[in-house]
Structure formats: structure tokens, C-alpha cells
Amino acid sequence: MKTWVTPGGVHPPENKHQSLTLPIGTLPLPEKLLIPLSQHIGAAATPCIEVGKKVLKGQVIAHATGPVSVPMHAPTSGTITAIEHRPIAHSSGMLAPCIEITSDGRDKWKKHEGIADYEHASPSTLLKAVADAGIAGMGGAGFPSAVKLNPGRQRPIHTLIVNATECEPYITADDSAIRERAAEIIEGIGILSQILGNPSNILIGIEDNKPEAIAALEPLVLDTGIRVASFPTKYPSGGEKQLIYILTGKEIPSGDLPADIGMVCVNIGTTYAIKRAIVNGEPLISRVTTMTGDACGINRNYDTLIGTPVSHMLAHSEFNEQACSRLVMGGPMMGFSLTSSDVPIVKTTNCILAPSYDEIPDDEPAQACIRCGMCAEACPVSLLPQQLFWYSQADDQERLEAHNLFDCIECGACSYVCPSNIPLVQHYRHSKGEIQKARAEKIRSDHARERFEFHQQRIEQADKDKEAKRAARREAAEQAKAKAKAAPDSAAAGGNPMGGSAADIIAAAQARAAAKQVSPEQQQAKFERSIAGAEMRVQMAEEKLATASDSSTDEQKNILNAAIEGAKQKLEQAKARLAEHVEQQNGEQVD
Amino acid sequence: MIDTIAQYPILAALIALVGLGILFGGLLGFAAEKFKVEGDPIVEQIDELLPQTQCGQCGFPGCKPYAESIANGDAINKCPPGGQTTINAIASLLDVPAPELDAEHGEEADLKTVAYIREDECIGCTKCIQACPVDAILGAAKLMHTVIADECTGCDLCVEPCPVDCIDMLPVEEGIKEWHWPAPVAPANLIASDRRATQ
Incomplete structure (x- = not known):
């Protein structure tokens, strides 16, 4: 099959053989598992259980929040012992909300079964099952799969690409999974194709350094329409956009998604998870993770439960802490150093690397850029890394964006080849963060401006209204004055003394009375209120009398008694008025 | 002819x-x-660059008036919330040298802040509500007030009018979502012979 060649790229030592000598193993059940609520791109999941509750393996412990999110499931049976902030695998070393499960050792599944007749199920049924299984892209980014597999009707998919490249050194999780689980993976690809409306072109992209995996796949894809495309090994061929170019020769425009040109690219681990979810009804609670590096006696792949602490994994791999230069989650090119080994394995963790000082020595001090241009040759996206470096140092955000900083995939090829040991990718990551922060601030400040302008307008309007009211009142007063002046004048002029004006006053008074007249219902309510008020007063006066009876003089008692009498009279009056009113009302209604 | x-x-x-x-x-x-241009476009452009806290630390009643004043030749270094970034941006827009922030108008804050009303102590006087330039305080006379934290620009204007001093300016906490990579240490200006000496 014809393949294309991406620009740039590097060939770091592969170091994959170490972890491939043993088959995929399983670790003993850890005592405690820690499930972060945010292991994916999008909104963090919302816990739906309480501390102290018992859960079964596979039970939902956190719901998806909104459309771009995934639920979390209990990786084993046990008790929820904490829902709180804990350190997670994040380059910041910050805490994030997690659910802790203390295992009961039984590893008891909840009742589960797959979709019986999935071959005839509708794509929406399958998509829902994928979403409910909590599947997020397992290649590293962790984008919710159900969202990716639902590009909408306006973007029909003609090509499905399964990413089995695994170009990063040391990592063999996908390789070993293909060797041992090829049949299930192919079944998963069938389900994916069904969800996407049977795209005409289905490709499995795999580097030629995995001959065993290719050999495992090839007999299974005969007569399925799936093609296995192997291509020369080069880092980074496994990036989504890179792989699509290698396999199809098509470039995805900057800022667009593969779905915009009718393609979907899915990691091979994700296809396995989808098969388990649809056929077996198992949510995503475990994944294949590579444990490798010279500081570990045992290098192999483990089928690891999500939430397993890294320290647990190390403890069962003959880890020698003295020999280890640093702990890396992910590979040596794109991974990040862990500050603590208590952090858990998450859905996107494909590798834990514990290298010795010989393998990955400490960073050498960075030196000045000598403009050699090797970074530009290595860049797989054809950017100008040295220019980006200058602008990043000067924090020139405009130029950084003009030089397409956001197309940088942070693969680390430029840092790898830099003879001055400049941590270029770190500069780019920092600048990306700064630009995003500036964008967020711009949105905030625009919003504040809008609110401020509205505030000003409101104050102005209020002032204007007040002024207008004042003017109207002044005018009314002046008119009244003028009228009052005019009346004696007309009287003096003879003719009708008092006549017109007196009639006017009476008419005005009547109009006022009419305006004051309220509806019978309101009148009744008013009477009822006055009765209630009078009753209260009687009650209060009586209470006062009761409390005062011991200590006070006769004079005071007399006063209180008089008060009660008065209140009672008023109550009587009020009742009488109400009765009269009601009668009158009824009379009117009869009329 | x-x-x-x-x-x-x-x-x-x-x-x-x-x-x-x-x-x-x-x-x-x-x-x-x-094709007549309505208004002065440069004022709008400057206003775009100002942080819109509406704090008045520059001596003008809001960001827009200050933008107008800059367009009329006022100094561009009177905005502490914007800090050096804003000064640089305006300087490059107007093509003038970028001065340091004028300390007379205040210092650039390291942290963003947001107002917080200690609600038990609030007496409901509405003075802070009237002071807020972006209507970010909610409440009514004799009822407890509270700040809509998302709308608050951290301008400080509500703190001074409060008769019972129940408003605090709290730093905005950065969570894991807001975190971004710190800048790496700048490359040391070493040359080959220096390196040999240090080894």
C-alpha cells in the first residue's frame, strides 16, 4: 500500500524490546484505588455515590457532566473511603477531586452483559453504550470517544483510521495488546465501522518495527475490507494529523478536525475498549500500561486497573529507587515527570517509565541558540522552532500566533535534536498557556466593558427619569398656581361668581373619590385585615393583663381593662362593617 | 478650438x-x-487594550475616559491593573516608547483579586452596590449583599464606601484548569570554554 512521508521527524533509540519479553501480566489487587474525576478532555465527572457506600466492580461512581464528558466506574468491588482532592498525574503536581475505593479483595463484578444483537443495533444505541462505558481516547489525549464517533450528519465519514503507530520509544502497550488480542480488536473495528455508517476505507496504521503485531493482524483482516498499512518507523508518526497524512496524503487544515475532511482516527486501545463495552458490557476500568526502564527489574506490560497507584505498580516490578533518575508518565519524548509515586494510573496512561541515570540523565543546562536550524528540519509540522523560541522568550504573542504556535503538537523532536539543549517544547507550552490566558482575559475584559457601559447607561437613564419627573411636578405646580390666580380674576370680571370654579372643585373631588374607590374584593380584604388586627390587639391586651395582674396597681389594671374594652368595641365595629359590606355585595349580585 | x-x-x-x-x-x-469615520477609532483601539477593571486608579472615571485622554496625548503608564503588558501594548499601538508604570497611581498586583462580602457583618446599606462599576454586587436595602464573583473585576471601589468594613479583596485561586506551564529557566549565556571550566 502506498504511504506518504511526513516532513521532519527523528529516530531516537526505540528501547521497545525490554518490555516485550513477557506477555501482558496482571498486578495483584491494590488495597486502595484512586479514581480522578477528570481523566479526559472536557468537564469533570460528577460523583454519584457517598463515602462509606459499598460498590461492585463496574458500577458507576460518577456521572458524565454535560455532553463532552465521561462517567467513571468502580475498577473493583469495595467501599468508597474518600471523595476529596488528591494529587493526580498532572504536570502541575496540583490536587484534583478524586474518589478513593478501598478494595474488599473479592473483585466482584456487578451484573453486566453486552448488547445481545449488536450487529443489528442502531449506531445511536451503540454510541450510547460507548458513552455509558466511560470510554475516552486511550492514545493519550483522552477525548470522549462517543463525541468523536458522532461527527454529525453534515460530516459523513469515508475513512476510518485505527492508530497502532505507537511511535514513542519504550512504549509497547498497543504492540502487546495487538499480539494477544488481535481478534477482539478487529471485532472492535467492526463495531466502530458500524457506528460511523460503514466508511468505505478502513485502515490500520502501524509502524514497521512491530512485525509480530502486523503478522497477528493480517490473517484476521482478510475479506473484512480492513487494510493493514505499515510504514517506516519515524518519530512522531503517531500524531493524528501525521498518521492521516502518511496513510492518505491528505493534510488537515490548521484548526480543523479530521472529521472536517471525512476522517476519524481512533487509537487501537480504544477499539479494544469499545469491543469490551459493546460485546461484553464491561465499562472502561482497566487498560494495558507499559512498565519499563532500567530502574525496574521487571519490564513488561500490565493489564492495569484504572486508579492503581503508580507505587503499587513499581512495588511489583522490582523497582530500585536509588537507580531511578526520574519517574515519567508517558514516554521519554512527550511524557511528564511525576512528583510523587502515589498518583494513580488513569485512562490515558500508556506507560510508566522508570529510567536509570544512564538512560535519561538530568537535563544539561541550556545554552544560547546558535541558529543551526536543526529544529526546523526535525519539526514534523514544518514550523520554525527557533523563531518561535525567540518570540516565546520575548512573549510576543502576536508573532507566535502568526508563526502558528498552536499547530505545534509538542512532540519534542526539536528539543531532542537541539545541540544547545534548549527545552524548546517547554517554552512553547508556556507560551500557549500565556496566550490562552490572555484570550480568556480579553473575553473577561470585553464582558466587563459591556457591563460598565450598561451600568453607565442605566445611571444616566435613572437621572434623566428623575429630572423629567421633577420637571413635570414643577410644571403641574405652576399650572395650578396660574389657575388659582386666574380664578379670582374671572370672579372680579363679574358674571358668574364662584359658579364655574365651585362646580369644578366638586367635580374634581368626585373624580378623586371615584379614583379612590376600590373594588369590593379589596374592600372586603381590608375589612378582614382590620378584624384580624383588632383580634390581635384584644389578645395582646388580655395577655398583658394576665402578666400584669400580680404586680401592678388597680389603676394600671383599670387602664388595661379599658384598653381591652376599646379593642373589643373596635373588633365589633369591624365585624359589623364587614357583615354590612358582605350583605351589600350579595344584594348587588342579586340585583 | x-x-x-x-x-x-x-x-x-x-x-x-x-x-x-x-x-x-x-x-x-x-x-x-x-466613507466618513464616526468617532475616533484610536480611542476604541486603546480602550480594547485597557483591562476594563473600571477602577479609576488612573484618575479617570473608567477605562474609556482614560483611553480618550491617552488619544489626546496623556501618559500611557497610569494603569496599574494592566501593568507593563498593557503599557507595552499601547506603546506599540501608538508607536511611542514604553515607559515604566507610574508608581503614583499604584503598583501592579501580582495576583488577581475578587471582592468578598462577609455576609454576617453586612448591614445592607447598598453603598457598595452604588460604587460597583459593573453591577457585580447583588442585594437591597437592609438585606445582605453578595458579590457575583464571575463578574467582579477586582477594582477595589466597593471596599472604601463600606461603613462596616465587611468587604475583603481575596486573591483568585488558580485551579488545575487555569494552571499552565511555567517558563523554563532562560538559557545561560555560556560559551564552550565556560562550560569546561564549570565541569
Whole structure:
């Protein structure tokens, strides 16, 4: 099959053989598992259980929040012992909300079964099952799969690409999974194709350094329409956009998604998870993770439960802490150093690397850029890394964006080849963060401006209204004055003394009375209120009398008694008025 | 006519030039009317760059008035919330040298803050509500007030009018979502011989 060649790229030592000598193993059940609520791109999941509750393996412990999110499931049976902030695998070393499960050792599944007749199920049924299984892209980014597999009707998919490249050194999780689980993976690809409306072109992209995996796949894809495309090994061929170019020769425009040109690219681990979810009804609670590096006696792949602490994994791999230069989650090119080994394995963790000082020595001090241009040759996206470096140092955000900083995939090829040991990718990551922060601030400040302008307008309007009211009142007063002046004048002029004006006053008074007249219902309510008020007063006066009876003089008692009498009279009056009113009302209604 | 022009070729040039002059003059006049720019666009551009806290630390009642004043030649270093970033941005827009922040108007804060009303102590006087330039405080007379944290620009204007001093300016906490990579240590200016010496 014809393949294309991406620009740039590097060939770091592969170091994959170490972890491939043993088959995929399983670790003993850890005592405690820690499930972060945010292991994916999008909104963090919302816990739906309480501390102290018992859960079964596979039970939902956190719901998806909104459309771009995934639920979390209990990786084993046990008790929820904490829902709180804990350190997670994040380059910041910050805490994030997690659910802790203390295992009961039984590893008891909840009742589960797959979709019986999935071959005839509708794509929406399958998509829902994928979403409910909590599947997020397992290649590293962790984008919710159900969202990716639902590009909408306006973007029909003609090509499905399964990413089995695994170009990063040391990592063999996908390789070993293909060797041992090829049949299930192919079944998963069938389900994916069904969800996407049977795209005409289905490709499995795999580097030629995995001959065993290719050999495992090839007999299974005969007569399925799936093609296995192997291509020369080069880092980074496994990036989504890179792989699509290698396999199809098509470039995805900057800022667009593969779905915009009718393609979907899915990691091979994700296809396995989808098969388990649809056929077996198992949510995503475990994944294949590579444990490798010279500081570990045992290098192999483990089928690891999500939430397993890294320290647990190390403890069962003959880890020698003295020999280890640093702990890396992910590979040596794109991974990040862990500050603590208590952090858990998450859905996107494909590798834990514990290298010795010989393998990955400490960073050498960075030196000045000598403009050699090797970074530009290595860049797989054809950017100008040295220019980006200058602008990043000067924090020139405009130029950084003009030089397409956001197309940088942070693969680390430029840092790898830099003879001055400049941590270029770190500069780019920092600048990306700064630009995003500036964008967020711009949105905030625009919003504040809008609110401020509205505030000003409101104050102005209020002032204007007040002024207008004042003017109207002044005018009314002046008119009244003028009228009052005019009346004696007309009287003096003879003719009708008092006549017109007196009639006017009476008419005005009547109009006022009419305006004051309220509806019978309101009148009744008013009477009822006055009765209630009078009753209260009687009650209060009586209470006062009761409390005062011991200590006070006769004079005071007399006063209180008089008060009660008065209140009672008023109550009587009020009742009488109400009765009269009601009668009158009824009379009117009869009329 | 043609004969006269043929006789005095200078006339032809004169007519052509005057004609062109009238034509383009008319065109320019028309364009000036038709494509007239409402308001001063530079004010809008400066206002875009200001942080919109509306705090008044520059001595003007809001960001827009200060933008207008800058357009009329005022100093560009009077905005502490914007800090050096804003000064640099305005300087590059106006093509003038970027001065340091004028300390007279305050210091650039390291942390963003947001107002917080200690609700138990609030007496409901509405003074802070009137002071807030972006209507981010909610409440009514004799009822407890509270700040809508998302709308608060951290301008400080509500703190001073409060008769019972129940408003605090709290730093905005950065969570894991807001975190981004710190800048790596700048490359040391070493040369090869220095390196050998340090080893």
C-alpha cells in the first residue's frame, strides 16, 4: 500500500524490546484505588455515590457532566473511603477531586452483559453504550470517544483510521495488546465501522518495527475490507494529523478536525475498549500500561486497573529507587515527570517509565541558540522552532500566533535534536498557556466593558427619569398656581361668581373619590385585615393583663381593662362593617 | 478650438491637468463624505487594550475616559491593573516608547483579586452596590449583599464606601484548569570554554 512521508521527524533509540519479553501480566489487587474525576478532555465527572457506600466492580461512581464528558466506574468491588482532592498525574503536581475505593479483595463484578444483537443495533444505541462505558481516547489525549464517533450528519465519514503507530520509544502497550488480542480488536473495528455508517476505507496504521503485531493482524483482516498499512518507523508518526497524512496524503487544515475532511482516527486501545463495552458490557476500568526502564527489574506490560497507584505498580516490578533518575508518565519524548509515586494510573496512561541515570540523565543546562536550524528540519509540522523560541522568550504573542504556535503538537523532536539543549517544547507550552490566558482575559475584559457601559447607561437613564419627573411636578405646580390666580380674576370680571370654579372643585373631588374607590374584593380584604388586627390587639391586651395582674396597681389594671374594652368595641365595629359590606355585595349580585 | 490647442500645445496639457485635478478632487470630496469615520477609532483601539477593571486608579472615571485622554496625548503608564503588558501594548499601538508604570497611581498586583462580602457583618446599606462599576454586587436595602464573583473585576471601589468594613479583596485561586506551564529557566549565556571550566 502506498504511504506518504511526513516532513521532519527523528529516530531516537526505540528501547521497545525490554518490555516485550513477557506477555501482558496482571498486578495483584491494590488495597486502595484512586479514581480522578477528570481523566479526559472536557468537564469533570460528577460523583454519584457517598463515602462509606459499598460498590461492585463496574458500577458507576460518577456521572458524565454535560455532553463532552465521561462517567467513571468502580475498577473493583469495595467501599468508597474518600471523595476529596488528591494529587493526580498532572504536570502541575496540583490536587484534583478524586474518589478513593478501598478494595474488599473479592473483585466482584456487578451484573453486566453486552448488547445481545449488536450487529443489528442502531449506531445511536451503540454510541450510547460507548458513552455509558466511560470510554475516552486511550492514545493519550483522552477525548470522549462517543463525541468523536458522532461527527454529525453534515460530516459523513469515508475513512476510518485505527492508530497502532505507537511511535514513542519504550512504549509497547498497543504492540502487546495487538499480539494477544488481535481478534477482539478487529471485532472492535467492526463495531466502530458500524457506528460511523460503514466508511468505505478502513485502515490500520502501524509502524514497521512491530512485525509480530502486523503478522497477528493480517490473517484476521482478510475479506473484512480492513487494510493493514505499515510504514517506516519515524518519530512522531503517531500524531493524528501525521498518521492521516502518511496513510492518505491528505493534510488537515490548521484548526480543523479530521472529521472536517471525512476522517476519524481512533487509537487501537480504544477499539479494544469499545469491543469490551459493546460485546461484553464491561465499562472502561482497566487498560494495558507499559512498565519499563532500567530502574525496574521487571519490564513488561500490565493489564492495569484504572486508579492503581503508580507505587503499587513499581512495588511489583522490582523497582530500585536509588537507580531511578526520574519517574515519567508517558514516554521519554512527550511524557511528564511525576512528583510523587502515589498518583494513580488513569485512562490515558500508556506507560510508566522508570529510567536509570544512564538512560535519561538530568537535563544539561541550556545554552544560547546558535541558529543551526536543526529544529526546523526535525519539526514534523514544518514550523520554525527557533523563531518561535525567540518570540516565546520575548512573549510576543502576536508573532507566535502568526508563526502558528498552536499547530505545534509538542512532540519534542526539536528539543531532542537541539545541540544547545534548549527545552524548546517547554517554552512553547508556556507560551500557549500565556496566550490562552490572555484570550480568556480579553473575553473577561470585553464582558466587563459591556457591563460598565450598561451600568453607565442605566445611571444616566435613572437621572434623566428623575429630572423629567421633577420637571413635570414643577410644571403641574405652576399650572395650578396660574389657575388659582386666574380664578379670582374671572370672579372680579363679574358674571358668574364662584359658579364655574365651585362646580369644578366638586367635580374634581368626585373624580378623586371615584379614583379612590376600590373594588369590593379589596374592600372586603381590608375589612378582614382590620378584624384580624383588632383580634390581635384584644389578645395582646388580655395577655398583658394576665402578666400584669400580680404586680401592678388597680389603676394600671383599670387602664388595661379599658384598653381591652376599646379593642373589643373596635373588633365589633369591624365585624359589623364587614357583615354590612358582605350583605351589600350579595344584594348587588342579586340585583 | 482644436486648432487653437494645436497651435498652443501647452493649452492641452493645462486642460488635461486641470480636468484631472477637478475629477480627483471631486472623487476625494465624495469619498470623504461617503466613507466618513464616526468617532475616533484610536480611542476604541486603546480602550480594547485597557483591562476594563473600571477602577479609576488612573484618575479617570473608567477605562474609556482614560483611553480618550491617552488619544489626546496623556501618559500611557497610569494603569496599574494592566501593568507593563498593557503599557507595552499601547506603546506599540501608538508607536511611542514604553515607559515604566507610574508608581503614583499604584503598583501592579501580582495576583488577581475578587471582592468578598462577609455576609454576617453586612448591614445592607447598598453603598457598595452604588460604587460597583459593573453591577457585580447583588442585594437591597437592609438585606445582605453578595458579590457575583464571575463578574467582579477586582477594582477595589466597593471596599472604601463600606461603613462596616465587611468587604475583603481575596486573591483568585488558580485551579488545575487555569494552571499552565511555567517558563523554563532562560538559557545561560555560556560559551564552550565556560562550560569546561564549570565541569
